[in-house]
Amino acid sequence: MTRAERRHRRFVIVQRTHRVLLASYRYSPELARERAPKYADNLALCNGPCCGNPRKWFGERTRQERRLEASVSDRIIVLE
Numbered sequence: 001m002t003r004a005e006r007r008h009r010r011f012v013i014v015q016r017t018h019r020v021l022l023a024s025y026r027y028s029p030e031l032a033r034e035r036a037p038k039y040a041d042n043l044a045l046c047n048g049p050c051c052g053n054p055r056k057w058f059g060e061r062t063r064q065e066r067r068l069e070a071s072v073s074d075r076i077i078v079l080e
Contacts, residue, residue: 014040 001009017040021032044051054060061069 010040016040017043 014036018032018036020043021027021036021039022029027035049057053062055062
């Protein structure tokens with residue numbers, strides 16, 4: 001990826017963060033513009049038990065891991 005592509009991608013992410021901050025009703029346009037570059041690296045507003053990684057909070061598998069496990073077990077059953 002070229003430098004121009006990296007800069008453009010960063011610009012797009014900062015713009016998306018700006019829109020998210022404006023939509024949250026907690027940030028004025030000036031404050032959202034100021035904080036968007038800082039928050040662009042981590043758009044997660046919450047990392048609690050409802051929104052975060054279930055392995056961290058409950059010791060469960062993530063949705064992607066469960067999906068993979070189900071597809072693998074289906075393939076094994078079909079082969080037998």
